[in-house]
Amino acid sequence: MADTINLEVSRYSPESDPAPHFQSFEVPYRKDWVVLDALNYIKDKQDGSLTYRWSCRMGICGSCGMLVNGEPKLTCATFLADYAPAPVRVEPLRNFPVVRDLVIAMNDFMRKLQKMKPWLIRKEEKPVSEGEYLQSPEELEAFKQYSMCINCMLCYAACPVYGLDPLFSGPAAIALAQRYNLDSRDQGAKDRFPVLSQHDAIWGCTFVGECTRVCPKHVDPAGAIQQYKLTAALDWVKSVVMPWGGK
Amino acid sequence: MKSTAATPPYTLNHPRWYRKRVSTYWWLQRWEYLRFVLREISSVFIAIFVVELLFQIYALSRGPESYAVFLSFLRNPFVLALNVLSLFFVVFHSITWFNLSARAMSIRVGGKKIPGFMISGPNFVAWFVISAVIAWLLLRA
Amino acid sequence: MDPQPTKLRIEPLLWILFSAGGVVAAFLVPIQLFFLGIATPLRMFQASEHTAAIDILRLPLVRLYLFVLCSVPLFHAAHRIRYTLYDGLQIKHLNEVIAVACYGGAVIGTLIAGFLLWSFH
Numbered sequence: 265m266a267d268t269i270n271l272e273v274s275r276y277s278p279e280s281d282p283a284p285h286f287q288s289f290e291v292p293y294r295k296d297w298v299v300l301d302a303l304n305y306i307k308d309k310q311d312g313s314l315t316y317r318w319s320c321r322m323g324i325c326g327s328c329g330m331l332v333n334g335e336p337k338l339t340c341a342t343f344l345a346d347y348a349p350a351p352v353r354v355e356p357l358r359n360f361p362v363v364r365d366l367v368i369a370m371n372d373f374m375r376k377l378q379k380m381k382p383w384l385i386r387k388e389e390k391p392v393s394e395g396e397y398l399q400s401p402e403e404l405e406a407f408k409q410y411s412m413c414i415n416c417m418l419c420y421a422a423c424p425v426y427g428l429d430p431l432f433s434g435p436a437a438i439a440l441a442q443r444y445n446l447d448s449r450d451q452g453a454k455d456r457f458p459v460l461s462q463h464d465a466i467w468g469c470t471f472v473g474e475c476t477r478v479c480p481k482h483v484d485p486a487g488a489i490q491q492y493k494l495t496a497a498l499d500w501v502k503s504v505v506m507p508w509g510g511k
Numbered sequence: 512m513k514s515t516a517a518t519p520p521y522t523l524n525h526p527r528w529y530r531k532r533v534s535t536y537w538w539l540q541r542w543e544y545l546r547f548v549l550r551e552i553s554s555v556f557i558a559i560f561v562v563e564l565l566f567q568i569y570a571l572s573r574g575p576e577s578y579a580v581f582l583s584f585l586r587n588p589f590v591l592a593l594n595v596l597s598l599f600f601v602v603f604h605s606i607t608w609f610n611l612s613a614r615a616m617s618i619r620v621g622g623k624k625i626p627g628f629m630i631s632g633p634n635f636v637a638w639f640v641i642s643a644v645i646a647w648l649l650l651r652a
Numbered sequence: 653m654d655p656q657p658t659k660l661r662i663e664p665l666l667w668i669l670f671s672a673g674g675v676v677a678a679f680l681v682p683i684q685l686f687f688l689g690i691a692t693p694l695r696m697f698q699a700s701e702h703t704a705a706i707d708i709l710r711l712p713l714v715r716l717y718l719f720v721l722c723s724v725p726l727f728h729a730a731h732r733i734r735y736t737l738y739d740g741l742q743i744k745h746l747n748e749v750i751a752v753a754c755y756g757g758a759v760i761g762t763l764i765a766g767f768l769l770w771s772f773h
Contacts, residue, residue, distance in 0.1 A: 429739070493667055496664055497668050500665065500668075
């Protein structure tokens, strides 16, 4: 087994480059190293100007999302051993503007997420003296999967619709809206409905399913979106068949 | 920071950020995307089947001579090949459809979500049963 | 905050039609296509002959079944083709044209099916 491995890293310096290009680095090959370790080694020992995001290095912060051989991955959870001996290609996440090297601009996602009102909405807040909002294990199960999202945006890099339609809200934002819609403590489903039942939200999704496949936390955003389509469709039927229904 | 004036619904062009244009052949760039587009294209073959069926009904209702013309059209090797190809695509539609609809539904029994194959499984069984019933009805007529 | 209320009303209906068409197509089209495209020209069964076939076709239940088989899957195909053209070929500037052509085609196909199935004795 060779003791080094080749990393082809996308470099882009907005001051001097018209477009990203690849730079080749030879890093030590350790069986327990992940791509993030290799990037840290490059920055440490070979090229201090390499720019990328990372934080927890254990798959919970969602910072280190990049394309590894074209596939959206958390670089802290992607082992070099799975790619050795072939060169490993590291690029910034697809479908986002590249700010520098491997760093993308995530303003669009943050704005779309905020549009979904990803917080508990109550008609009336219970006073603290009345105690906590109680929730059974079954009620927790209803939304727990969608609460696992770490906002790593791998799903946005995988979603072709997000790449093709700049207005599309995207998988994570809709899944997080569902996380609150399905939370028994939340009373804001009606508030989120006008935002969700739009062509640039759930109706733009064509259930490609790539988002679910690449999600490192098994959130299944595709499932969340399709289930909400059903909810919205049933709601529409109710509004047509029983237009007098109270709000 | 950012002004609270109307924010645009998409990321505006920033002169120093690099935005890659999505190629018209984006669906060829990854096997998963190609599989998705093929799945969507299966609907074209469903539409072709409906058109053929409408022609069959039309030919049948016009009498034996026009029906004979329709039969000879069906026997044309290109038409036969198209129908064989269509058969593959509509079967592909059925298989992907049952798998997709299992993932699109969230059915809980006793608080636990039932696994996908328990939804798609019965669908596949029903598909075989219904097909067998139709085949039996057509063959004994 | 409430843009285009019409789109809000139409999209759920189109999705319901798409889903219904997908279900009908998934269960019925393969076996029907086998009989229509392969068994009939190869004369593999009695009812591929005109006399037997027209007798079956006259039954009201068969007419209804065929109407459903022709109409709903067309809406399924229209919806999918519309989105594939919109996403796949990125011809967004023709968005309204594509939508009208696709769903209009499905409507026309449905009308033709209804006419054909109930215009003979």
